[in-house]
Structures are given as structure tokens and as C-alpha cells.
Amino acid sequence: MRAHQPRLDEFLDRIELGTFRADLDGRLTDGSPAMRRLLHARSEADLGALVIFDLCVDRNERSALRSLLASRGRVNAREVELRCRDGAASWFSLSMALAATPEGDRWIDGLVQDISSRKRTEEALVASEERFRHLVETTGVIPWEIDLASLYFTYVGAQVEQILGFPPEAWRDPAFWEARIHPADRASAIAAWRDRYRTEDEYQFAFRMVTSGGSTVWLHNVVSVTYVDDEPSSLHGFLIDDTTRVTAEMASREAERRLRDLLENVALVAVALDAGGRIVFANDFLLDLTGYARHEVIDADWFERFIPVDQRDWVRSVFAENVAAGSIPSHLENEIVTRDGRRRLLRWNNTILRDPDGLAVGTASIGEDITDRRPTR
Numbered sequence: 001m002r003a004h005q006p007r008l009d010e011f012l013d014r015i016e017l018g019t020f021r022a023d024l025d026g027r028l029t030d031g032s033p034a035m036r037r038l039l040h041a042r043s044e045a046d047l048g049a050l051v052i053f054d055l056c057v058d059r060n061e062r063s064a065l066r067s068l069l070a071s072r073g074r075v076n077a078r079e080v081e082l083r084c085r086d087g088a089a090s091w092f093s094l095s096m097a098l099a100a101t102p103e104g105d106r107w108i109d110g111l112v113q114d115i116s117s118r119k120r121t122e123e124a125l126v127a128s129e130e131r132f133r134h135l136v137e138t139t140g141v142i143p144w145e146i147d148l149a150s151l152y153f154t155y156v157g158a159q160v161e162q163i164l165g166f167p168p169e170a171w172r173d174p175a176f177w178e179a180r181i182h183p184a185d186r187a188s189a190i191a192a193w194r195d196r197y198r199t200e201d202e203y204q205f206a207f208r209m210v211t212s213g214g215s216t217v218w219l220h221n222v223v224s225v226t227y228v229d230d231e232p233s234s235l236h237g238f239l240i241d242d243t244t245r246v247t248a249e250m251a252s253r254e255a256e257r258r259l260r261d262l263l264e265n266v267a268l269v270a271v272a273l274d275a276g277g278r279i280v281f282a283n284d285f286l287l288d289l290t291g292y293a294r295h296e297v298i299d300a301d302w303f304e305r306f307i308p309v310d311q312r313d314w315v316r317s318v319f320a321e322n323v324a325a326g327s328i329p330s331h332l333e334n335e336i337v338t339r340d341g342r343r344r345l346l347r348w349n350n351t352i353l354r355d356p357d358g359l360a361v362g363t364a365s366i367g368e369d370i371t372d373r374r375p376t377r
Contacts, residue, residue, distance in 0.1 A: 022108040026053040026066075029107070038092070038114055040084040047085075052096070052110065055082040057089050065096075069108070073098045079115065091119040142239040144171075148232055151194070153177070155236075163241050165212025182208035182216060197225045197232050206242065218246040269346060269367035272353065275323050275360065277302050277316065289369065291339035306336040308343060319363070326360040328352050333370070345371045 018035030022028050031039075031047045039055075041047040056062045061080055068075050074097040081091050096110040142163065145155040156168040164180070171177050181189050189207035196203050206220050223237040269289065272281035282297045290306065297305065303316045315334055322328040332348045346367035353362040 018112045020047075020052070020110050020112070022052055022110065024106055024108065026051045026108065028052060035112065038084075038090075038112055039082070040086040040088065042085070050085065052094075052108075055084075057081040057083055065094075069096055069098060079119075082112075090114060090116045092116075141241070143236075144239060145234055145236040146193070147234050148197070154234070160239075163211075164209060164217060180209050182210055184208070192221075192223075193235075197223070197235055201225050206246075216243075217241060218243045269369065270365070271302070271367070272362060272364045273302050273319075274362040277319055279305070280362065281364075289338065289344065290336065308335055308337045311335060323352070323360050323363065326352060326354075328363055343371075344369055 018038045019032045020028050020035050021030040028047050028050050031041070031044070036042075036044070036047050039047065039050065041050070053062045053065055056065065058081065065075060065078070065080070068078075075095060077093045077095050079091060080094050081089055082094075083089050091114070093113045093115050094110065095112075096108050098106060099109050100106045141157075142160045143155070143157040144153055144160075146152065147154050151174045153168075153171040156171045158168060160171070161167050166176075166180070178186070178190055185207035189205065192203070192205045192207075196205075202222075202224050204220065204222050206218065208216050208218055211217055218241070220240040220242040221237060222240065223235055225232050226234045226236060267285060269286045270281070270283040271279060271286055274280050279297055279300050279302050282294070287294060287297065292305075303312050303319075307315050311334060328350045330350060332350060333345060334348070335343045335345050337343055347370050348365045348367045350363055350365045352360050353364055355361050
């Protein structure tokens, strides 16, 4: 069985671990095929023209390697950037040791392994961490950490002073930060700080705090639990200033509420359709005018429900073309049919509804019943 096992040099070659021998000046006198490949040498003679110390891109590293080898007799897994035979630079893990025979012959034996891929990954992680740190320090995100034994903040990011007006050291006292929580949120927020970690490893909650100037800031808290010996030891996470988004949402909901109130109270038909022509909003005036209940209208096909059969195809096609083109005539007139079969003529004011990316997703229309104004024949 042993005869079938690969030799050590074959094994090292397979894993791209280069071995070499050099004289005391570092000139390579022998090298494995993997060593030649790693240093981009074309032949043994090409490899023999290289001095391992002189391959170091960093000149200070050259003298450091010589000094370590002389003083300790070996260098263990030192990360160095080497200039290969063709001029390209790569990162290697370099190990060397002085060797000697009883007769006094001395030389250097060594190993090299290409670690360029790992170094690139490490550099990318460092750059990512630096970008993240810069982002955290320059945006409305406050990193923090709490010791669970004392419930003291052991760390609060400096940006807390810019957002809330209090220096980080003020947060070390639990009585301070608890008192700054908005009264309406205080009980639930404190309970989340003090209790939720017992049942959840990661969680989030929102609450308001009062700044030093008396204004209110909405904070979104992202929490993670750290364990020591399987017991919760500390909490850490980020407080994110969410005031702009929350305020905008509240304003949007209020604006929508006022618009709905307006559309429900005016003596006009108000209706919104999605891109397929299904009804997503209909006001009470439309229901009263046509005799339908709300559940019979919402999500129904507008054209099937309200457009007369003899006009249905062309009205639907005009609608589809307009939504596809992302535009619709501001003013149109067409008939609708009520539950009891009566026809009513409406004059419409139309607009295209769009999603945040600007794509047309439907229409909103306000219609005036002008049936009684039609010229008599």
C-alpha cells in the first residue's frame, strides 16, 4: 500500500506549496515545480537567477528577513510581498530555516504559499469596515453597547450628541436615558431594553426621545444579544434616527386621509383603477349613484361592472393604451351603467398613477354626472 502513496514532493506540488533551497546569500539553488510556477520562472536556470531576499517588494523587509534568519535560525510563516520573475507582485507566506551538515555545509531551506487571494479578501474587508465606520459616523446611526449586569451603557457613539444634544458620557446613568424617552413610549421602550433579550437573540423596536432642545426624535433600535457561558452578558446595536421617514409617513397618511375625506364628501364620482382596470378605490357618491354596495365594487373589473356593453371594448382598449403609454387625456366623457340598467353620462378628469420608479400603475379619475345637461333631441 505504501508504494501507491504519493511522495511528499508530489503532495506539496498538488497543493501549490513551493519548496526551495538557497545558499546563505539567499540565491535559489533548487526549487520544486510548484515553486517555479509560483514565482513565474520558466526553468530551473531561470529560478536560479533569483535571490529570495531581493524578491521582497518592501526593501525594509529584505533586511528584516536576513536579521531574523541570522538571529533565530528560522522565519515562520511571514507574510511578504514578492516580485516574481516576470515582474508581477504577489503575497506569499514565507518560511525559512538554516540547515547544515556535520561537515559544516550550510544552506537555507524554505517553503512559500501564495496567499494573494486571502490578502485581497482581507483588504476588501478592511475597506468595507472603514466605509461602514465612516457611514455610521457621518449619518444618523448611533452604535451602542449595554452591560446587562448594571444596565449601563459601556459605549455610545459620539454622533449621539449631534442627534440628541447630550454627550456620550451622560448615557452611563440609566436614570438619565430612561428619563429622556418620550412619556408615551417610556414604559414599552424600557421593557424592550430590560426584558426582550431574555427570549430573543435579535430584535427591533421604535420609540421617541426628547432632545436637549425639547424636540422629539424618532429612533429605530436594532438589538443583538452577546452571551458569555450561555448567559446573556451584553446588548449591542444601533439607534437609527428615523424621524424624517416617520414624519413623512405620518404626513402622507394625513394627506391621504384628507383626500379621502374630500373625495367622499364632494358631489362627484371618484374612482381609482390599477393597471388591469380593477377598482382599488370608489367613493360613496359612485355607490349611491349606481346602487352598488362597496364589496360589489372594490376589486371588480371597472369595464365589466360599469361600462355599457356596446362601449366596453373601445373604452377598455383606450384605457390599456393610455396606461401602456404612461399618459391619459385629462378630460374625457363616457357613459356608465347603474345597477338597474340606467345610463349616466360622466365628464372625467383623469391622471396617471405611478410607482416610486415612475412606472404607470393605474389611473385616478374624478367624474361629474352631466346626464341631465345633455341636449334634448
